[in-house]
Amino acid sequence: MKILLIGAAGKLGAAVHKTLAGRGHEVLTVGRTSGDLRCDIADPAATAALYERVGPVDAVASAAGDVPYKPVSEMTPQDYESAFHGKVLSQIELVRQGLSRIAERGSFTLITGVLARDPIPTGSAASMANGAVESFVRAAAIEIAPLRINAVSPTVFTESLADYGDFFPGVPPVDLAQVAQAYVRSVEGGQTGQIYGLS
Amino acid sequence: MKILLIGAAGKLGAAVHKTLAGRGHEVLTVGRTSGDLRCDIADPAATAALYERVGPVDAVASAAGDVPYKPVSEMTPQDYESAFHGKVLSQIELVRQGLSRIAERGSFTLITGVLARDPIPTGSAASMANGAVESFVRAAAIEIAPLRINAVSPTVFTESLADYGDFFPGVPPVDLAQVAQAYVRSVEGGQTGQIYGLS
Numbered sequence: 001m002k003i004l005l006i007g008a009a010g011k012l013g014a015a016v017h018k019t020l021a022g023r024g025h026e027v028l029t030v031g032r033t034s035g036d037l038r039c040d041i042a043d044p045a046a047t048a049a050l051y052e053r054v055g056p057v058d059a060v061a062s063a064a065g066d067v068p069y070k071p072v073s074e075m076t077p078q079d080y081e082s083a084f085h086g087k088v089l090s091q092i093e094l095v096r097q098g099l100s101r102i103a104e105r106g107s108f109t110l111i112t113g114v115l116a117r118d119p120i121p122t123g124s125a126a127s128m129a130n131g132a133v134e135s136f137v138r139a140a141a142i143e144i145a146p147l148r149i150n151a152v153s154p155t156v157f158t159e160s161l162a163d164y165g166d167f168f169p170g171v172p173p174v175d176l177a178q179v180a181q182a183y184v185r186s187v188e189g190g191q192t193g194q195i196y197g198l199s
Numbered sequence: 200m201k202i203l204l205i206g207a208a209g210k211l212g213a214a215v216h217k218t219l220a221g222r223g224h225e226v227l228t229v230g231r232t233s234g235d236l237r238c239d240i241a242d243p244a245a246t247a248a249l250y251e252r253v254g255p256v257d258a259v260a261s262a263a264g265d266v267p268y269k270p271v272s273e274m275t276p277q278d279y280e281s282a283f284h285g286k287v288l289s290q291i292e293l294v295r296q297g298l299s300r301i302a303e304r305g306s307f308t309l310i311t312g313v314l315a316r317d318p319i320p321t322g323s324a325a326s327m328a329n330g331a332v333e334s335f336v337r338a339a340a341i342e343i344a345p346l347r348i349n350a351v352s353p354t355v356f357t358e359s360l361a362d363y364g365d366f367f368p369g370v371p372p373v374d375l376a377q378v379a380q381a382y383v384r385s386v387e388g389g390q391t392g393q394i395y396g397l398s
Contacts, residue, residue, distance in 0.1 A: 044276045072342045073298055077243045080291055084283050088327065092279055099272055116330075119338035127338035128287065128331045131315075135330025139318035143271045 003187065004050075004057045006030045006041055006094065007064025011159060012111070012179060016063055019180035020187070028054060041090040042066070044097070051101050059187045060098050061109040062091050067129050069122045083125035087111075088132045095140055095149060107148040109186040110137060114155040114199055120167050134195050141193030148192035152182040155199035174198040200302075202386065203249075203256045205229040205240055205293065206263025210358060211310070211378060215262055218379035219386070227253060240289040241265070243296070250300050258386045259297050260308040261290050266328050268321040282324035286310075287331045294339055294348060306347040308385040309336060313354040313398055319366050333394050340392030347391035351381040354398040373397040 003020055007013040008029035021027050029035035030050065039050040041064060065087030068079045091110045098108060115123045116130035130153065137151040156164050158173040165173070182196040202219055206212040207228035220226050228234035229249065238249040240263060264286035267278045290309045297307060314322045315329035329352065336350040355363050357372040364372070381395040 072295060072339050075295060077288060077292060077295075080288055084287070084331075088283070088331070089276060089279055092327070093276060096271060096274060096276075115338065116334045117337070119334075119341050121342055124335055124338040124342065127334040128291070131334025132287070132327045132331035135315045135318075135326040136323055138316070139314065139323040139326035140271050142318050143320055143323065 001058035001187065002026045002028065002056075003059045003061055004028050004030060004054055006039070006060070006062045007111070009034045010063055011157065012176060013063035015176035015180045016061060016183045019177070019184060020061070023184065023188075025187075028057070041094060042085045044089070044093045047090075047093045047097055051097055056101060056103065057106070058103040059107045059109070060094055060102060061183055061187060062094055063111050064090065065111055065129065067126045069126065071122055072124050075125060080125055080128065083129045084132070087129040088136070091133055092136055095144075099144060099147065102147065105146050105148070107150070107187055107192075109183050110149070110151045112151045112153040112195070114153060114171075114197070116153060117197075118155075118171070118199075122167075137195065138193050145192060148186075148190075150186040150191060150194045150196060152179060152186065153195050153197045154179045154182075172199060200257035200386065201225045201227065201255075202258045202260055203227050203229060203253055205238070205259070205261045206310070208233045209262055210356065211375060212262035214375035214379045215260060215382045218376070218383060219260070222383065222387075224386075227256070240293060241284045243288070243292045246289075246292045246296055250296055255300060255302065256305070257302040258306045258308070259293055259301060260382055260386060261293055262310050263289065264310055264328065266325045268325065270321055271323050274324060279324055279327065282328045283331070286328040287335070290332055291335055294343075298343060298346065301346065304345050304347070306349070306386055306391075308382050309348070309350045311350045311352040311394070313352060313370070313396070315352060316396075317354075317370070317398075321366075336394065337392050344391060347385075347389075349385040349390060349393045349395060351378060351385065352394050352396045353378045353381075371398060
């Protein structure tokens with residue numbers, strides 16, 4: 001399949017890239033500052049330009065999402081706006097604008113995360129964004145068939161424990177290779193409206 | 200208790216008002232065009248002005264949330280923005296700005312809805328908004344203690360079946376009086392971080 005992979009330069013994106021390419025897929029990498037195509041999907045107009053350039057694809061996979069981390073009491077309305085644009089609307093626009101551009105039984109795979117269900121201190125914007133994306137995925141799935149849409153919702157990556165492990169005391173981490181398999185499951189499988197929780 | 204009730208003029212708000220007042224609480228009603236105080240909470244500055252005027256309260260209860268309904272393919276980025284401002288950021292700001300203003304063990308009760316978990320066609324913005332609020336509630340709860348926060352997440356109201364029943368085929372409705380009891384449970388009880396699902 002020809003797969004558009006957004007956020008390909010990140011830790012997760014690189015693992016997904018490697019896994020999908022290893023299975024024989026043609027992966028078009030997208031990043032803000034690197035990749036086959038440059039795009040900041042927080043800007044809906046940039047997403048439109050991306051789809052214009054790339055032409056038809058069989059699947060769209062996102063590993064991109066930026067949200068601020070602060071105590072609720074230190075958040076500003078702009079912080080929540082930023083989380084909404086950086087992880088929610090950005091991914092919704094990948095889907096909405098992609099509806100008319102991907103293959104007949106093409107799929108969208110979005111990224112959320114464990115904070116939708118299991119919060120951590122300073123993570124309220126991330127929780128908000130992840131919960132928004134997961135409920136959107138369930139809702140979009142029943143409208144866009146036979147196109148498909150799923151979300152991958154991992155806990156902390158084993159490979160990120162050194163940086164973020166302190167925020168997830170006692171929480172079992174997940175290997176990036178396992179998370180990448182959830183993308184495979186979404187892209188190559190037949191399911192839709194699923195939240196692949198990895199914890 | 201002195202309770203600030205936002206969205207008091209709506210069907211749900213009126214039921215919550217009646218129930219809370221019937222239990223001896225002093226309810227300050229807030230609406231965009233009616234009520235003891237006028238405020239459009241979609242504007243964070245208006246929420247700040249509301250809290251300035253109202254002084255200390257024991258609880259904040261919201262029954263206010265506006266989202267557009269359309270097929271995903273007809274939504275615009277502005278529609279999702281509108282849902283975010285009308286139901287998500289509006290309620291987050293009630294909490295965030297209220298932290299320094301409500302009583303020591305005061306509570307916030309927000310409104311979400313069944314579409315967070317059980318979608319309907321044309322409801323993707325509502326699902327997105329409800330999922331966002333529910334995950335925010337779980338996240339905020341672990342930070343703001345001993346202040347409390349819960350969400351009430353009802354299915355279609357029995358009293359709204361004539362208008363909206365066709366959108367919820369086979370879904371058991373819930374009486375407004377029952378939904379109002381969930382607000383009582385949140386305001387007078389001791390729980391936090393709960394999503395009171397009513398279906």
